[in-house]
Amino acid sequence: MKLNELGIRFSNEKLLTQALTHSSYANQQQGMESNEKLEFLGDAILQLCITRALYERGGSRSEGELTKIRALIVCEPSLYEVAQKWNLGRYILLSHGEEATGGRKRQSLLADAVEAVIAALYLDQGTEAADRLILEHFEDIIRRALNHEIVLDYKTRLQELLQESGEVNIHYDLVKFEGPAHRRKFFSRVAVDEITMGRGEGMSKKESEQEAARDALSKLALHREETL
Structure with a gap:
């Protein structure tokens, strides 16, 4: 099983399925787990990878400056931007009610799913694979953040x-x-x-x-x- 937009095949297909399973859908399926725990893990993996990238590319910027820049990258709008690149709305598993109220386009829902996919890949293929995915698909966001081209509203x-x-x-x-x-x-x-x-x-x-x-x-x- 793979996300076509990523071109990555998972050895453990259940991990990717879980990463794409919203709690509204899991609650209606007996014995199915949502992506909430994967989201928790994915956030930590993303934070560490972005922190290391900024440490290497940050030049003479202070710790405080780098912390603010990281907040521009590891945030809901940036994650949503990546979710749109991955076309995650097409793949996410939702209840009928959640889908009817626009869940496939909801920013917070899709941002959480990006973190869950990152965690799923980490568990399936390890740190290097997760880091490659992050650095490839967050590269433009990292560049814009370092150049002060992103400002949260x-x-x-x-x-x-x-x-x-x-x-x-x-x-x-x-x-x-x-x-x-x-x-x-x-x-x-x-x-x-x-x-x-x-x-x-x-x-x-x-x-x-x-x-x-x-x-x-x-x-x-x-x-x-x-x-x-």
């Missing part, structure tokens, strides 16, 4: 969250910038009604604003946990 998510209870005045301010023109770093803050919600830095004004929004989202999530 934390600003939109923050706006949606803050406006759930009505309109609020959200604005971003450039606090300062430093460094030479070819290596300039920008520092921004996001505020609501003049109250600072988050701060961020980046190699562009746009990136620093996204980091400020991410900081605000993290603080809001922590606040919600503390009040539960």
Whole structure:
């Protein structure tokens, strides 16, 4: 059995089947296991492979910079991009209900399946095979992340969250910038009604604003946990 888009044949076909089995389908089949545990393993394999690639290619970038770049690569939008390359929506096993509500195109579902396929290949053929798969199909994403061509849209998510209870005045301010023109770093803050919600830095004004929004989202999530 193989995914045509990958051209990889699995020795243990059950592993690939499990990687493509959503919990909605597994719950309707007696004795069938979903891809959730494989997803858990695949995330760790992907993190390690990408971390090593960035360590080798990161040049003089600091640990903090590399951590942020890794977050742009090992994230749902990037995994979804790979899922589309693999045409995973065609292969995933879903319940009728999940399929009827658009499961074959759902970003989170397909992103999870990519991690599960990575884990399945690791268990079937070992670390080298899994690393080859990752580096081949994430290569363009790695390149774009290193070149600061990928920015996650934390600003939109923050706006949606803050406006759930009505309109609020959200604005971003450039606090300062430093460094030479070819290596300039920008520092921004996001505020609501003049109250600072988050701060961020980046190699562009746009990136620093996204980091400020991410900081605000993290603080809001922590606040919600503390009040539960």
